[in-house]
Amino acid sequence: QKEVEQDPGPLSVPEGAIVSLNCTYSNSAFQYFMWYRQYSRKGPELLMYTYSSGNKEDGRFTAQVDKSSKYISLFIRDSQPSDSATYLCAMSLEFGNEKLTFGTGTRLTIIP
């Protein structure tokens, strides 16, 4: 069993819909949680960074962490075609970034 599980998709939704992307993990020691967006043939770029349980909002994006369930989510409101990408969750045990553990990524397509 992988430490971090992420549904690979693909996921297709119409423009304007709310998108929910999720990861589950097995190591309860993870404390820092991140979401990266990766466009085709590009490097991943950091979208959201959260510490421990709770919600964090940034524009149309909301990251949610539920440590009791070992479950994290990324919500995208008012989805746009430009949101079409692969979304990767990542997590780490401590502050600083060595040895991030990544999910395999969910490919998302927003249909105009």
Add this chain to the structure above:
Amino acid sequence: DAGITQSPRHKVTETGTPVTLRCHQTENHRYMYWYRQDPGHGLRLIHYSYGVKDTDKGEVSDGYSVSRSKTEDFLLTLESATSSQTSVYFCAIGTGNTIYFGEGSWLTVV
């Protein structure tokens, strides 16, 4: 733009030949990383560096070596390339609470 340059961006090489990928940063960050990305496996850490001449192994280090003789450069070497090392390789820099990735190097071993 995080100031990371990877070279070469694309390479095709033959099994058994040595290959070196270069990562260059312009922002003087202490931590640098090499990841590989494969379908079904996601991003996996190969090696990382926490300073000049200070390196350590990651999750999938077998068959790879690294060197960092200058703060700005982090080299990844495949001593004798194998087909299982066909992958996309990403260099990254750590800034304390974020990681920035380069654009990737596509390596095909035939």
